[in-house]
Amino acid sequence: MLNKNYLIEKQIPVSNLFPSSFSKSLIESNQKDQIVSDESIDSNRVWSNAKEIIAQIFDITVKEIELKEFFEGSFNIVFRFQAATWDYALRIRIRDSDFGFEKIAKEPFAILALQNPNSSDQNIGTTIQNLYQQKYCDFMEHPFVGKVYYSNWSKRIKTLPYTFSIYEWKEGKPLYSVPKPQYFEAAGKLLAEFHQRTFSSCYLTITDIGTKPFSLKDEILNTATQQYKTSLMNGGSETLLNELIEWINTYTCNLLPNYEAVFCHYDFSGSNIVVDEDQSAVFALDFDNWRVSVCETDFPKLFHWTIIDPLTGKRTSSPERIEDFMRGYRTGGGIINEQLLHLKEAEWLLRVYAHSLLQERTNSEKYRHSSFPSSRYYEQAIFALLQKV
Numbered sequence: 001m002l003n004k005n006y007l008i009e010k011q012i013p014v015s016n017l018f019p020s021s022f023s024k025s026l027i028e029s030n031q032k033d034q035i036v037s038d039e040s041i042d043s044n045r046v047w048s049n050a051k052e053i054i055a056q057i058f059d060i061t062v063k064e065i066e067l068k069e070f071f072e073g074s075f076n077i078v079f080r081f082q083a084a085t086w087d088y089a090l091r092i093r094i095r096d097s098d099f100g101f102e103k104i105a106k107e108p109f110a111i112l113a114l115q116n117p118n119s120s121d122q123n124i125g126t127t128i129q130n131l132y133q134q135k136y137c138d139f140m141e142h143p144f145v146g147k148v149y150y151s152n153w154s155k156r157i158k159t160l161p162y163t164f165s166i167y168e169w170k171e172g173k174p175l176y177s178v179p180k181p182q183y184f185e186a187a188g189k190l191l192a193e194f195h196q197r198t199f200s201s202c203y204l205t206i207t208d209i210g211t212k213p214f215s216l217k218d219e220i221l222n223t224a225t226q227q228y229k230t231s232l233m234n235g236g237s238e239t240l241l242n243e244l245i246e247w248i249n250t251y252t253c254n255l256l257p258n259y260e261a262v263f264c265h266y267d268f269s270g271s272n273i274v275v276d277e278d279q280s281a282v283f284a285l286d287f288d289n290w291r292v293s294v295c296e297t298d299f300p301k302l303f304h305w306t307i308i309d310p311l312t313g314k315r316t317s318s319p320e321r322i323e324d325f326m327r328g329y330r331t332g333g334g335i336i337n338e339q340l341l342h343l344k345e346a347e348w349l350l351r352v353y354a355h356s357l358l359q360e361r362t363n364s365e366k367y368r369h370s371s372f373p374s375s376r377y378y379e380q381a382i383f384a385l386l387q388k389v
Contacts, residue, residue, distance in 0.1 A: 047079055049160045057166065060083060065082070067081050076091050093163040093164065108151055121200050149168070176308050188331070190282060192329045197262060199292045202219075202292055206290070216255070216259065228245045267288070269305045294337070296341040349385065353378035353382065
């Protein structure tokens with residue numbers, strides 16, 4: 001039983017809800033890809049302090065908690081531990097100031113949105129604001145998100161001043177390492193299920209829901225303009241970039257307002273979709289970027305980071321697996337606007353192209369040894385997209 005009163009009395013924060021489940025293989029693959037900061041974190045000290053908090057949350061002794069393994073990335077440390085014969089994941093955001101999204105634990109908010117599919121934007125927005133102000137949550141569960149045992153984003157604990165959460169641990173392999181047709185089709189069906197949760201407007205952040213809708217056209221144009229400038233500054237192909245930004249501007253201005261706002265995972269790729277081969281099932285991890293936008297937002301990353309190329313070790317596209325995925329999405333009831341899909345793919349390609357150029361300039365050796373494609377890959381993908389449209 002969770003000892004909530006102790007946490008409230010002591011003003012202990014346990015925060016950030018990341019993936020509601022974690023797999024060893026997934027975390028190992030993500031860890032390899034991180035461009036890690038030079039800042040040194042004493043993982044042993046962090047775990048020693050965390051054990052005391054876990055003991056209070058579960059109302060057990062420290063001796064009943066056994067650390068199995070831990071993984072450190074750019075923003076987080078994940079500890080896999082056992083308590084009362086069950087395995088859990090404790091994820092601590094150790095570099096919150098560098099994290100690019102809301103500085104909260106977002107899985108509980110995802111569960112709220114998915115559990116209340118018929119709530120208006122205003123009502124679910126109010127519910128989200130209430131939880132946000134509460135600064136913590138107890139056990140929450142949803143079949144698409146998993147089990148979140150406790151989460152707290154107040155960051156007021158002296159011995160552990162971070163956002164962290166405790167989740168159910170689940171074994172599995174990243175989708176891109178198990179490139180079988182049935183799993184990609186199942187992933188498409190899962191994404192279609194997420195997109196069944198609709199909203200009346202798009203929102204930049206989840207705390208804006210119900211109060212501050214945004215213009216999809218403005219967002220695409222603003223993002224494209226910013227990434228265009230960043231790409232040029234870091235040595236991107238000026239000819240290709242000029243052609244792309246001209247096409248995005250023209251296509252966006254002609255965009256018809258016949259799109260629907262839905263629940264978007266916003267990080268739906270082979271690393272955040274996990275396969276349980278024993279159960280022949282797939283599930284999604286890491287809802288920390290989720291937002292309300294058009295469904296087409298969720299496709300580009302999986303289109304280009306579909307599988308790991310066995311020869312290069314890099315993430316790459318696979319037309320066959322993409323077709324499996326899209327078949328699953330259509331079977332699950334998903335409908336796509338081709339015009340919007342091209343726009344969102346162009347926007348995403350421009351963003352990752354800018355990022356890859358920057359990484360190659362500032363972290364060349366680390367980036368070269370990660371599984372992320374080179375800037376040359378994105379140049380070719382942009383050229384192919386422009387040829388297609």
